[in-house]
Amino acid sequence: MKNELIYVIGLMSGTSLDGIDLVYVEFNKTNYKDFKIISAKTIGYSAEWKSDLQNAIIFSKERISELDIEYGILLGETINNFINELNIEKVNFIASHGHTIFHQPEKGITLQVGNGQKIANITKNKVICDFRTQDVLLGGQGAPLVPIGDELLFSDYDYCLNLGGFANISFKRGNERIAFDICPVNIVMNHYMQKLGFAYDDDGKIASEGKINNELLAELNSLDFYKKEPPKSLGLEWVKKEIFPIINNLETDIPTVLRTFVEHCAVQISSVLEKNKSILITGGGAFNGFLIRKIKEYLGLEIELPSKEIIDFKEALIFAFLGLLKSEEKVNCLKSVTGAKKNHSSGEIFYPVFKSQ
Template sequence: MGDGKWNFEILASETIPIDEQWFARLKCLDEQNAETFAKTNVYFGHYLGRHLASFIERNELRPHFVASHGQTIFHQPGKNFTAQIGDGETIASYLACPLVTNFRNKDVALGGQGAPLVPFGEKWLFPDEKLFLNLGGIANLSFGPLAFDVTVCNMGLNWLSNNLSPALPYDLGGQIARSGNIHPDLYEALEKLEYFRLPAPKSLGAEWFTTQVLPLIANAEIPLPDRLHTLVFHIISRITFDLRELGAQDVALLATGGGVHNTFLMEELEKSIAPRGISIKALPKSVIDYKEALIFAFLGLQTLLGRPNVFASVTGAKCDNVGGSIHLPPGGLSISLLD
């Protein structure tokens, strides 16, 4: 921090794929009993802790703290709960520094959506920018004081790619989607989903995808390339619609997340938003891929400093709040976070 502004530098980064065994366990955890949930929470904490310790050692890092979002299993703010697994005390047993977890629960307890949380970091780490789009499992937009989840993104595209023959982890560059055609019935069914008529603040979770979107894209009796193509244009349609509703015009758009590597999606999105004078800003790959990780580290810092890190104007909570639970390393320690 200098001159009253926050600065950042990404010193090391890595994407570690979840192995097949863990993918299978997490995929069905929302259907398991309480004992299985509790055990998986702890075991996943060990899994994350080992990877964190290895990453720190391999990159010769001496972190002041670690922030861990965890894996979301349930996100139902309308029913007053959200749950991310990866037990904090278990992860902390592998570290020599404090750990911050559990970023969403307090906001939900205060009547908020517990999401999106990233706009706080965007304000302070990217102060000269106004418009943000993250294309992760869910697509979300942030413009000034407003931010919300738009629709499914990689969660749906990757599910379809996984069901190709042979199965693919994702549609590289959107090549398969590009080869398909739009299917009017599927497109119309997606556009009619109730969520799109709800006012902000609002947020989405995996449950929404599973119950609302998956039956549409899984049961459509059309070729998979056509389903991918149609879903891409649905994503673009919802983003374009929400940009218009937000009044975004003549502004640069910072697009990040894995979906940015879908060349077909980005080309078509650029065409769709160009009439509003919105251009997509070029960013370093490290920011495209790790902006959310960067911002959750920043949120964790604010938690340790005892400062609010969640905007009520975005989530709908009763007040801005300090989200996050703090876990100390086994031996404890005292540090200055701003050195």
């Protein structure tokens, strides 16, 4: 039995820049659903790191290469601190998502910084990372990657909905897993909250006090992305090009922006959900009580939230799981989800290199 247990540290950094999510997970190779999150923690970014990761999209190629190394060092040191603080003794490997700088799959481009070799050298452990590149090279969107985890770890739910920087969903249609990005969520709301000097809108309180700008709501809901059939995915570039100009042109009052955007999110999210189905909601947006209430209103049903640990750390958990599948050369990217030419096992594996003295 002991040989069937695998111990993995999974890392995730999302577009909303809340910080680095770390999980230490025990997986049972004979029954994937029999997993246990032993420890989990979020390490917030310094103001300097937050600025660099937000602005990297306009950095030169050389500066991005430097950032890849620097961020890999940060991740390696963060993992070591996590291991030491919790007295973790057994780690089979580390699985890191990195942080997305570019995601333009239609141009064959996706880039996550966080150099895997640096992480391996610093932690003296095997590292699996870069889960998106291969899928894009195979003609896929390189996203979303979480649905294989939804399929194998959370199949008791009809829908798995994540409310992070973006809302994305995964569900079974016939014999295939379908998944796609629905709309931006925290990446937009946090942007406007920062103008008020806050990191995020706690429980959606400020949004709940605003008014709906109906012209803005109509413009947002009519964006071409919402008419596309999946597979489809979103990135920061799209938000900067499509969302921010519309909002800034039509509304300056931030509570009104937030109230309108919550309504927009609720409209788009409820449009892809069927009533009377079970929903697993995770991600930071699950704690936005006002947004959850609006989704409930549109669906006309009660929504039960899972444990705080699953809400906060599901994505880090699943990237640990993607690493497990890659380590066994099992499929971890589904063509039905990403649009790639075939199902495949994605990710790069790095081993520590010990320099001689």
